[in-house]
Amino acid sequence: MLRSALPRPLHPFAWWGYAIGLAVAASSTTNPLLLAGLIGAAIVVAMSRRGSNPWAKSFALYLWLAVFIVVLRVGFRILFGGGDGPTILLTLPEMPLPSWVRGIRLLGPVSLEAVLAGLYDGLRLATIVVCIGAANSLANPKKLLASLPAALYELGTIMVVAVSALPQLGESLQRVVRARRLRRGSAARSRRDRLRAVETIIVPVLSDALERSLALAASMDVRGYGRSGSGGRRRTLALGLGAIGLLTVWAFRFLAGSPDVRLAGVPIVSVALAAAGLGCGVAALRVAGRSVRRTQYRPIRWRWPETLTVLCGATAVLLVTAVAEPTVVFPAISPFAWPSLTGPLLLALAAAVLPATLTPPPSMSKVAP
Amino acid sequence: MIRFDGVTVRYASSDAVRLRDATFEIPEGELCLVVGPTGSGKSTLLGCINNLVPRFTGGIRTGSIHIDGRDTTLLQPRELATTVGYVGQDPLAGFVTDTVEEELAYSMEQLGYGAAEMRRRVEETLDLLGIADLRDRALRTLSGGQQQRVAIGSVLAVSPRVLVLDEPTSALDPIAAEEVLATVSRLVRDLGTTVVIAEHRMERVIEFADSVLLVGEEVRIGPTREVLAASPVRPPIVDLGVRLGWHPLPLTIREARRAAAEQRRAWLESPPPLPAPAPGGRPVLTAQDVVVRYPQKLAVAGVDLVLRSGGVTALMGRNGCGKSSLLWALHGAGRRDGGTVRPADGARIALVPQTPADLLYLATVAAECAAGDATAGLAPGTTLSLLRRLVPRIEPAAHPRDLSEGQKLAVVLAVELAGDPDVVLLDEPTRGLDYSAKAELRDIIAAMAAEGRSILLATHDVELVADACDRVVVMAEGEVVSDGPTRDVLAGSALLATQVAKLTNPTPVLTVREYLDVAR
Numbered sequence: 001m002l003r004s005a006l007p008r009p010l011h012p013f014a015w016w017g018y019a020i021g022l023a024v025a026a027s028s029t030t031n032p033l034l035l036a037g038l039i040g041a042a043i044v045v046a047m048s049r050r051g052s053n054p055w056a057k058s059f060a061l062y063l064w065l066a067v068f069i070v071v072l073r074v075g076f077r078i079l080f081g082g083g084d085g086p087t088i089l090l091t092l093p094e095m096p097l098p099s100w101v102r103g104i105r106l107l108g109p110v111s112l113e114a115v116l117a118g119l120y121d122g123l124r125l126a127t128i129v130v131c132i133g134a135a136n137s138l139a140n141p142k143k144l145l146a147s148l149p150a151a152l153y154e155l156g157t158i159m160v161v162a163v164s165a166l167p168q169l170g171e172s173l174q175r176v177v178r179a180r181r182l183r184r185g186s187a188a189r190s191r192r193d194r195l196r197a198v199e200t201i202i203v204p205v206l207s208d209a210l211e212r213s214l215a216l217a218a219s220m221d222v223r224g225y226g227r228s229g230s231g232g233r234r235r236t237l238a239l240g241l242g243a244i245g246l247l248t249v250w251a252f253r254f255l256a257g258s259p260d261v262r263l264a265g266v267p268i269v270s271v272a273l274a275a276a277g278l279g280c281g282v283a284a285l286r287v288a289g290r291s292v293r294r295t296q297y298r299p300i301r302w303r304w305p306e307t308l309t310v311l312c313g314a315t316a317v318l319l320v321t322a323v324a325e326p327t328v329v330f331p332a333i334s335p336f337a338w339p340s341l342t343g344p345l346l347l348a349l350a351a352a353v354l355p356a357t358l359t360p361p362p363s364m365s366k367v368a369p
Numbered sequence: 370m371i372r373f374d375g376v377t378v379r380y381a382s383s384d385a386v387r388l389r390d391a392t393f394e395i396p397e398g399e400l401c402l403v404v405g406p407t408g409s410g411k412s413t414l415l416g417c418i419n420n421l422v423p424r425f426t427g428g429i430r431t432g433s434i435h436i437d438g439r440d441t442t443l444l445q446p447r448e449l450a451t452t453v454g455y456v457g458q459d460p461l462a463g464f465v466t467d468t469v470e471e472e473l474a475y476s477m478e479q480l481g482y483g484a485a486e487m488r489r490r491v492e493e494t495l496d497l498l499g500i501a502d503l504r505d506r507a508l509r510t511l512s513g514g515q516q517q518r519v520a521i522g523s524v525l526a527v528s529p530r531v532l533v534l535d536e537p538t539s540a541l542d543p544i545a546a547e548e549v550l551a552t553v554s555r556l557v558r559d560l561g562t563t564v565v566i567a568e569h570r571m572e573r574v575i576e577f578a579d580s581v582l583l584v585g586e587e588v589r590i591g592p593t594r595e596v597l598a599a600s601p602v603r604p605p606i607v608d609l610g611v612r613l614g615w616h617p618l619p620l621t622i623r624e625a626r627r628a629a630a631e632q633r634r635a636w637l638e639s640p641p642p643l644p645a646p647a648p649g650g651r652p653v654l655t656a657q658d659v660v661v662r663y664p665q666k667l668a669v670a671g672v673d674l675v676l677r678s679g680g681v682t683a684l685m686g687r688n689g690c691g692k693s694s695l696l697w698a699l700h701g702a703g704r705r706d707g708g709t710v711r712p713a714d715g716a717r718i719a720l721v722p723q724t725p726a727d728l729l730y731l732a733t734v735a736a737e738c739a740a741g742d743a744t745a746g747l748a749p750g751t752t753l754s755l756l757r758r759l760v761p762r763i764e765p766a767a768h769p770r771d772l773s774e775g776q777k778l779a780v781v782l783a784v785e786l787a788g789d790p791d792v793v794l795l796d797e798p799t800r801g802l803d804y805s806a807k808a809e810l811r812d813i814i815a816a817m818a819a820e821g822r823s824i825l826l827a828t829h830d831v832e833l834v835a836d837a838c839d840r841v842v843v844m845a846e847g848e849v850v851s852d853g854p855t856r857d858v859l860a861g862s863a864l865l866a867t868q869v870a871k872l873t874n875p876t877p878v879l880t881v882r883e884y885l886d887v888a889r
Contacts, residue, residue, distance in 0.1 A: 175724065214425075295482055297488075298484070
């Protein structure tokens with residue numbers, strides 16, 4: 001068996017690349033069969049390749065969110081109408097509204113077209129949400145942050161510290177609330193007493209949190225955190241400010257629709273501004289990153305399963321946006337036509353579900369039980 | 370390896386000198402035990418080694434410190450990370466990541482080790498500390514002993530020349546503490562790292578210590594026996610050895626048993642007259658079939674308990690066996706899912722929780738006492754004078770958070786006692802207390818019992834139990850497994866026996882005081 005196919009976590013960028021591909025494919029279609037297929041593919045891949053970590057369990061939440069979105073979209077169309085067509089499914093008693101809310105209708109006739117439009121639209125958003133959820137449960141967020149440029153390392157530290165501090169805060173709150181019952185307090189009579197009761201809880205919890213963060217800071221320092229030199233800080237700042245300035249000017253010109261010098265159809269000033277801004281930004285990250293000498297424990301290397309996974313996502317996008325016929329990708333609602341799946345779309349779905357078998361399984365017990 | 374030259378430390382907020390003119394040298398590869406009463410500056414001295422004091426605490430340090438021949442005065446703690454590994458009291462407070470492996474790798478990531486080197490060292494450290502089977506576990510789900518071993522491992526991974534341990538077991542139960550100290554002693558033998566350790570369970574470490582550093586009015590270092598003989602704090606057998614003039618001074622139970630062989634034989638022939646427990650007073654609290662059930666756990670599974678006035682009862686058992694749940698259920702503020710708790714008519718119950726600071730929220734001790742008076746409807750000043758009786762040297766203007774653990778406990782106790790309770794429940798009051806603070810606590814408990822109150826304290830500390838309690842209740846898995854007079858329960862158990870009881874076995878003498886009384 002190939003070494004890269006042995007059980008191991010996949011590079012987080014690969015999962016995000018794949019999931020974003022699926023999401024892009026979903027956003028450029030309203031075909032409910034294709035959308036349902038994409039949701040199915042995301043579920044199959046997420047279920048077969050997610051680890052046993054806490055973030056992996058968040059997938060169910062995203063699924064419920066998706067269901068909620070679809071129900072909400074369709075429900076709104078039934079309640080308020082909109083996008084109505086000639087095919088009336090049923091007529092609900094219409095609620096009379098005062099004249100100043102013109103344009104809004106409550107209940108009344110429910111048309112097939114309105115319901116379908118809501119369903120297709122909701123399904124599209126739901127698919128995007130499910131794709132993001134799949135990426136979130138498949139990719140280890142800590143490894144993701146660690147793979148970001150070194151200058152963004154602090155973000156990762158902040159996240160990890162916050163994640164471990166929250167349950168501690170909850171615990172100390174619980175403890176203090178319980179302990180408070182011991183001091184036979186006078187029952188809250190006035191507002192002042194009630195404020196005092198809040199104070200008796202907040203003060204110990206906050207001083208606890210403060211003490212804990214000081215202890216953590218000391219512990220991090222003792223273990224070498226922030227030891228690397230602070231050289232190049234001024235240059236980083238200059239480059240960063242330069243990047244922000246250039247990009248702001250570019251965005252302003254873009255939004256204001258300023259006239260531009262065109263050479264062979266390319267707006268030269270805009271492109272130059274954007275390129276210079278991005279260049280400055282990258283250089284700033286580079287310079288800041290160079291002063292940080294940190295390494296990553298057990299880095300995940302990019303091997304061929306990673307490339308294949310991203311390619312699967314890209315293939316799905318390509319097939320849906322470029323190859324399939326527009327009439328299939330956007331099935332007509334009015335007059336209603338049954339949505340269908342053609343060859344390219346079936347291929348796109350196959351590509352979307354492939355990572356479930358192409359990638360190595362996340363992990364297994366390496367020791368015989 | 371470590372050289373202090375005239376080091377003096379003073380914190381900015383007060384004029385009091387925390388460490389005066391410390392001059393000593395610890396040679397390479399030694400295990401040095403730091404002893405001294407509370408507030409003598411043990412932690413300050415340990416913090417000075419890697420410049421946490423005064424870099425993190427503030428204050429003024431004079432004199433010079435050389436580690437491995439390098440003057441450290443101008444260095445940040447982070448620059449000493451590869452030279453000095455520092456482990457504090459509460460492992461959970463110092464964790465930066467959330468799983469064992471990542472925690473072990475954290476220091477190396479910060480110091481820029483290569484991936485292959487890092488992997489090798491993590492594997493070695495996992496084996497060295499015997500935590501290889503915990504590698505993927507979340508740190509919060511580990512037991513206290515395992516957490517502290519991970520904390521030690523995480524600083525050892527970068528192989529520092531010096532390992533500083535500041536009371537590494539003070540937040541652990543005895544079994545977990547045993548685990549950690551066994552690991553430390555093995556590391557000293559295997560790695561040859563220079564170790565400086567402050568530890569209140571001295572008896573577990575003195576065997577391995579090459580020298581003892583006594584911190585007090587003056588700082589002195591010397592061979593273990595010599596320094597301990599002059600130390601105000603020492604473990605029970607050493608204390609006994611000093612008082613009886615045994616030579617050489619025994620450091621372990623085995624040595625002491627040899628020294629006391631004759632006495633033991635004499636007692637076997639004619640058993641000594643040992644004091645009998647005092648008869649109990651009238652019952653003030655009767656609990657029957659108490660059940661506490663949490664969603665995943667049955668914490669207390671049908672406990673019957675009668676507390677009598679003037680009685681001091683110890684509640685023992687490993688962590689998580691239901692001691693705290695039982696106390697809270699008896700008090701009434703906690704959860705109770707079954708059974709009855711009946712105080713004798715009009716009897717009031719007070720409970721001091723495990724972290725007394727949770728109850729303190731005002732800016733000064735005096736304000737806390739005044740609030741105590743107000744809620745209990747007493748004349749102003751009652752609580753403060755009560756507190757003065759418990760701890761005479763307390764500063765009323767001090768912020769409660771600045772007090773030592775023992776003083777915080779005393780403040781909460783004073784506030785609770787102002788309500789004149791008939792039953793006082795104490796949840797692990799000995800946590801973080803050293804010998805002298807425990808002696809004070811013992812006097813306070815004795816005084817409360819003499820006033821006719823009934824006291825129930827959950828604790829792991831057998832020496833305190835032997836000294837202060839007349840009855841012991843042992844719990845396991847939510848049930849009472851033994852209940853009887855202190856002498857019967859402690860001397861009859863292998864795990865709960867005090868040091869003196871191990872020494873005199875099979876004669877059930879529990880404390881140094883008793884030994885001296887009956888040997889006379």
